[in-house]
Amino acid sequence: MMFQGTRSDANQAFAHYLAKFQEQMADIASVLKAPDNARVFAAQAHLEVSGVGKVLLSISAPSNIAYADANSYIAALTVTEAFSDSDGNAVQRLYRQLDLLPLTSYELADLRRQFPLTQEFAESRGSRAMADHAFYLSIHHMTDFVAMMDALLAMGADPRYMTILDKGYPYTRRDRVDGWLRDTLGIKVDPYPERVASLDAHIERARGAGLKTIIFDDGGYIWPVVVEYYLNAAAEFVGIVEQTMSGIWKLDGLPLPIPVFSVAESQLKATVESYGVATAAVASIFDRLPHEKFEGRPALVVGYGRIGREVATILRERRMRVAVHDSEIVALVAAHEEGFITSRSLAHLIESHQPLLVVGAAGRGSLRGEHLSAFRKSCYLASVTSRTYEFDLEEFAEVALKVLNYDRLGHAYHLGQGVELCVLGHGMPMNFYHAESLPNRYIDLIISALLLGGVTLAQPDSGGLVAGHNLALTNTILNTSAALDTYYDWYGEPSARRELLTPGGSVPAFHAVPWAFPPQS
Ligand SMILES: NC(=O)c1ccc[n+]([C@@H]2O[C@H](COP(=O)([O-])OP(=O)(O)OC[C@H]3O[C@@H](n4cnc5c(N)ncnc54)[C@H](O)[C@@H]3O)[C@@H](O)[C@H]2O)c1
Numbered sequence: 001m002m003f004q005g006t007r008s009d010a011n012q013a014f015a016h017y018l019a020k021f022q023e024q025m026a027d028i029a030s031v032l033k034a035p036d037n038a039r040v041f042a043a044q045a046h047l048e049v050s051g052v053g054k055v056l057l058s059i060s061a062p063s064n065i066a067y068a069d070a071n072s073y074i075a076a077l078t079v080t081e082a083f084s085d086s087d088g089n090a091v092q093r094l095y096r097q098l099d100l101l102p103l104t105s106y107e108l109a110d111l112r113r114q115f116p117l118t119q120e121f122a123e124s125r126g127s128r129a130m131a132d133h134a135f136y137l138s139i140h141h142m143t144d145f146v147a148m149m150d151a152l153l154a155m156g157a158d159p160r161y162m163t164i165l166d167k168g169y170p171y172t173r174r175d176r177v178d179g180w181l182r183d184t185l186g187i188k189v190d191p192y193p194e195r196v197a198s199l200d201a202h203i204e205r206a207r208g209a210g211l212k213t214i215i216f217d218d219g220g221y222i223w224p225v226v227v228e229y230y231l232n233a234a235a236e237f238v239g240i241v242e243q244t245m246s247g248i249w250k251l252d253g254l255p256l257p258i259p260v261f262s263v264a265e266s267q268l269k270a271t272v273e274s275y276g277v278a279t280a281a282v283a284s285i286f287d288r289l290p291h292e293k294f295e296g297r298p299a300l301v302v303g304y305g306r307i308g309r310e311v312a313t314i315l316r317e318r319r320m321r322v323a324v325h326d327s328e329i330v331a332l333v334a335a336h337e338e339g340f341i342t343s344r345s346l347a348h349l350i351e352s353h354q355p356l357l358v359v360g361a362a363g364r365g366s367l368r369g370e371h372l373s374a375f376r377k378s379c380y381l382a383s384v385t386s387r388t389y390e391f392d393l394e395e396f397a398e399v400a401l402k403v404l405n406y407d408r409l410g411h412a413y414h415l416g417q418g419v420e421l422c423v424l425g426h427g428m429p430m431n432f433y434h435a436e437s438l439p440n441r442y443i444d445l446i447i448s449a450l451l452l453g454g455v456t457l458a459q460p461d462s463g464g465l466v467a468g469h470n471l472a473l474t475n476t477i478l479n480t481s482a483a484l485d486t487y488y489d490w491y492g493e494p495s496a497r498r499e500l501l502t503p504g505g506s507v508p509a510f511h512a513v514p515w516a517f518p519p520q521s
Contacts, residue, residue: 002075003071004071004073004106005105007041009106010073016101017059024050025049026047028054029047029125031043032045041073043342051091052087053080054093055077055079055080056080059074059076062074066515075204099177101176109145110501110503115144115440115488116497118448119444119445121451122154124482125414126155127154129155130152130454131155131156133211133238134161134202134206134209134212135152135163135454136162137163137215138164138167138217140217141171143177144437144438144440144447146207147440148216151451151453154479155451157165158187162187163189163190163199166190167221171435171436172436181373188202195221199226200229200230203233212236213237214457215507216241217247218243219250219386220239220246220248221255224250224367231255232398234257235257239260239465240260240261241449241453241454242259243446244386246386254259260468261457262469262470262474263478265474266474267478269449273306273442274309276443278307278312278313280436280439281307282311282359283431285357285424288424294318294357298353298354298355299315299323299357299358299359300324300353300355301358302367304334304335305363309334314517315357320356320357321353323340323349324346326362335501346367347373350371350375358379358392361390364393366391367381368392369395373399374415376419378419378420380422383428386429390427393423396421402414409422410422411426443505448481449481452481456477
């Protein structure tokens, strides 16, 4: 496991692991550390872990530090002798601890620099702005969530009265974020399948402290559970800040006695999101397939809405021959007018275009089992839509001759006659699957907007927000807030502020060029 940190962070990581292993019934047989004046931290511990065996823990810098990111360390665990009663689960739990290292203070400082707006927002609101509420959050376990939590704490939110519902997406650094939330902040994190009991416990804890709860949601995971199981406790909630459209749809038809602050539908979010999501998703597709040849080859985008349109344009800029299908004629005509190959019939378009890559951006399901017979050539399928809603994978499995699991790459359906459909990332949105949604300096604006929603709801009159949807007022609040101005201060040229995302002063200074070709050994 690789992490970045100062010498003191690495020392703390070592102590953290030892403490965690001791919780798992480990005896420390010996510890060896490099002397304090060594250039980097290095340490080893020999342990005996019950149900596992003799284990060696080591933390050291990579062998060639010039080829690694600055301030990198590697933590490794080796079972040197398994006990006769060695239990697979205990071994797995032990190795899991390695991944769950909380973010180091160096990594946290680095992250803060990626979120100047969020930092400034929290500072401007002061240390009491969120002190008098409890929080129930279902935001993705990504590093932007770390920045958001960091800001909430800076504004006085008390970790004892916060609960996080973990949706379990495999983001790049989810384990590190999870470790930070649980171990560094001591916040209760519950897995999504335990949402009913989790809400129950949260309501009781917050009620006991006399605090009302503000909901931060990304996908409508929380309020439907309150309505189904705890509607009589609705008065314990102050309002909902929702980040995404699928969350707004899930509120349809539900009783809504509290205000919704919909960042999802806001003009502010629309200014940056679609292009950012499309770029991140396409980058993630190309990253998964670094040796594939895309230029000059056929692609198909299904769903020509805000994100699909950007995806189609980016793929064309990447020199693919792009076709577009949308079930709405107005969108289809728009795609046609912009020069894309189009057809009213998705099956017909697949048949005639034989895409190498299909990107699904329709939102609520596009490609189904019935479309598969149109594929005469193998193809990659990628989604940008939430969860696995885009492709009907159950129907694919029914139609396929065999299904193969490619682990992190995804899985494939073999249709006969050499046709393979490889569903990248198992049909999850590509920019969420072993990736991080949007670059942090993009999402910074949206995190600030979510926090502004929370701060507004925390005011005694909820800032004028009333029960139900408040889109007009939400837009007014966001558009007149300092967030967009600060964004422009940072990124609008030519007078913009500029701070590069480099390690800066955390590495030693040289008085000559530190690198020569060929590199010195
Ligand atoms: N990956 C991310 O970070 C991220 C962020 C925001 C939204 N999303 C997801 O992306 C999806 C698309 O977002 P958007 O803002 O572009 O939505 P949108 O509503 O602007 O566009 C969706 C388009 O798909 C078309 N469509 C719907 N059903 C179709 C079908 N069966 N076949 C063909 N076309 C169909 C619609 O007519 C519309 O033009 C959302 O539903 C959401 O789940 C993902």
